[in-house]
Amino acid sequence: MPKPEEYSERKGELAGWAINIVTYRLGATYHTTIDNTDPGAWVVKAEAATKQDAEAKAMKEAQALLEKVKKSKPPTGCTSVPGF
């Protein structure tokens, strides 16, 4: 059975959100998860053959999604956006 290797975790900021970037290798594939640190929900996941590619792919997708999250000024109503 495979074991996850090369586990790494670091914090950063993207589109004004604090994020947490976790990457590990499982077999020949690198898996990256980006979550926003508070509340900690995952935002995107990505896979690639290298750590750099997996993280770059995840960062690109996370940036696009996080930029769409609007800050609410009620009574403007619901701020959910497609893709979320």
Add this chain to the structure above:
Amino acid sequence: MAVQTSPATQQSAVLVSTDWVAQHLTDPAIRIVEVDVDTKAYGEGHVPNAVGWAWDTQLCDTVRRDIIPKAKFEQLMGQSGIDNTTTVILYGDNNNWFAAWALWQLKIYGHKDVRLMNGGRKKWIAESRELSTDTPKAATKSYQAKDPDYSIRAFLPDVQKASAERSAQLVDVRSPQEYSGEILAPPGLPETCQRGGHIPGAKSIPWGKACNEDGTFKSIEELRALYGGSGITGEKPVVAYCRIGERSSHTWFVLKYLLNYKNVRNYDGSWTEWGNLVAAPVEKP
């Protein structure tokens, strides 16, 4: 003040370490179950011999908004190879959000021995432990659930009373931005509401403050200081809420089983109920 037993004793009955799980992977008296926010995570690799439950289809009523009905719960447990004597070990992503949600429901239906794997999926992976993509073939067992125990669940009228009369302490475990109304839901989470803010009288204690960096729970002393610092000492009834009830299950677990507070309920209607309710009072800082 309520009589309290030793938190350390309680903790051993409801929490297991990743080491312990690794040593019990094939123990026939134990069933390991993964429950994730990301329902695809189980398929990418899971603790060997663990079965996977999907919170959004298997741990709820899929017609009306409610917890899993009793008959479906019995079916899920039996098909997962769980009988009434099985020790169930739950774990998942996001520091056990939905694992705690599952534990709360198992307690509602009276399952005797259910525990969380401390640190959840994150810690298992960080420790470079084996991941399997095989789905275990569990022999179906017979399971009889008890009638639901709603003493650990708060419904809207309970919360309205708690807010209006301060008859129970409300703990809002969402992020500070949700509590303040700056955002209606965290990035990436679809369930939202029409108004932002919090239930009048609620204290803001984000769920994640109960966790260490590795996903494990903080020490009993740290937890007592965290909640006690906001006046949540267990002397009064407590109701925890979040957005849909999973993060508040996590806090409910901490207060009920790690700090051993006697009267703690999870309000699973949470902000997606209150924040959509016509004419409900909303407090904003």
